Amino acid sequence: MTIQQDFLSALTEPLGHHRPPLATARRAWIRALPYAVALVAVGALLPTGIVTLIRFHGVDPSLATVLAVVQSGSLVLALTRPLLAWQLVAPSVLVGAVATYGTAAEQPWPWPVTTLLSYLFLMVLLAVRERGLVLFAVWAATFVGCSLSWTVFNEHFDGSSVVATALSGAILLFGWSLRGRGEARRRLAEQEQISETERARSALLEERTRIARELHDVVAHHMSVITVQADSAPYRIGGLPPAAVEEFGQIAAAARGSLAEMRRLLGVLRAEGDAPDRTPQPGLADLPKLLATAGQAGVRAELSGAQGVSVPEAVGLSAYRIVQEALANVVRHAPGATAEVRLSTADGALALTVRNGPPPGRAAAVETSGGTGQGLVGMRERVRLLAGTLDTGPTADGGYRVRAVLPLDGTGTGTDPGESAA
Missing domain, CATH: 1.20.58 (Methane Monooxygenase Hydroxylase; Chain G, domain 1)
Structure with a gap:
């Protein structure tokens, strides 16, 4: 996952959690980033706010300290409860407007610079954590307050209310759209996961x-x-x-x-309309014909071992289907490769191994994707039915190996003939 995806997925986690932004990010430094930004903002805005309110607006030092602490300190609270932080900051903005009214004509009013910056930082945290209706209500309250300052106290109006209204609205709108995009991507990923699970379940049931x-x-x-x-x-x-x-x-x-x-x-x-199949079921005796069919598809396969041995029909049928699926995988994923099918019996079990080498040259695979996995599902189900074992995986030379051990009595007590031979 890229850093951009990490940011987007963490910022768009489900609503209703009192966790800071980026709390679900995989990287530790991304999870710590909101705390670092909040501490830097508080460290910069708190002393600056106190000095600004006292020196440039003539506010009483104690009141200036309280206002600066509430407006900048609420950013830490906003990491987990941004709406509650806004409910504390909004009255402090009103109190600050009253306290700074008419004190300094050359300074912005009713939004001192430090108050405006604290409010905009708060809008960012609100935008990524609250629902669209809440964001609209916050912006509407901001718009109404700024409109009143313009209509009632227009002689002191200097445009800071327009800036506050416009920037807060832009931040809330951008955060809401970003969250909507992330929500859509998250739901799409969930649906894809559900579809993949259903496909795997359907493949298992069909097999x-x-x-x-x-x-x-x-x-x-x-x-x-x-x-x-x-x-x-x-x-x-x-x-x-x-x-x-x-x-x-x-x-x-x-x-x-x-x-x-x-x-x-x-x-x-049987599926609806599925006619019964009355042809005899294949077994070990049909393996030579199966290998000949694979040869027509470009896979040179050799058969060795006790293919003529007498085994129960269920074991022979399962062995035939496992070899059939293994050779089909060779045709799809390693066209032109050589394959070897080896059979052996010992200690009440039939062992079969299908091993293929890498495809010659640069032969293109018929299927370039990883496949659906239905073939391996079928192999495992057949082996499990007979209480056997299945081992699959790539070989050191770039090929692939499928090995199954099928007890002849279906009890699972037979040992691996390969092991007993060793």
Whole structure:
């Protein structure tokens, strides 16, 4: 964040807080800046105000001291409560106008220089901390007071009231517009953050829905086999006692009920108008075809390891989808790079690693942005579903690596085959 952005965001924090301006700035010196400016202003205006009121306006020293303390000292109070500070300064300006009336014709009246400077500093603090309606009321009160001094005491009017009215109005208007711009930017940033969160949540829900549909196809196959075997057992196996026949019937009924529940759940998960996909779900045996497809897109991929090993369908499907997403990322972000897909099994787990090198030469990526992250979301959801582990990240040579360990029994107790081999 630049210093300009730091100033703008700190000056436009939400209203209603009794905190000094720039209190939310990230840099310490910016947070301390209002205090330093206020102390310098008080240190300059307080003694100057006393001397000015006594020497040039003939005000009693005690009254001059009180007026100078209120008008300049209120700047410190204005750091946290600017409206209260104005409510103290405004009567002191009126008292000072009465005290200096007719005392020195050659001096500005009813706004001595030190009084005017204190008032304008106060307008700055008001402008960045109060609502537009409050700012308008303050300026209207200033305008009315200056107008009265011109109409009632016009023989002493020298234009200082015009200066006070014009400058205070300009400061309040500028501060109000600056605050409005900052508020708009802050709300836009909040909306962008909400939209980004919603997009991530939508991506997560969509990927979970897709996984649920695929698992339905995998589980439904086994449940159908159980139903058929339980229904046909009394006919295939002769001499079963009645209790066994009844038990097989209950098993078949439970399996049919489970299938019906899964179909109803799948109907809820499917989008409106989404036709059911009746094609077989892919597995490890389909990886060579997947690598050939990646090769047509310019990514030379090699497959090594136990790709012919028998694994549960859910594990094979998740492994296929992880490899598919990893190769798709290579095509999008490192076109022309070489990739290696390695499989291994040990200690009840399937480990797969997809590693790619950097793109050759200056090949331009298909996607130059960081992407939406939906692919990694899908990988993590699949690995989490099987109680496995996932490790992703860049490699030392400028490539990228995706490694997943999927327990074959879904319990998460299997160790990393790479570790066991070591």
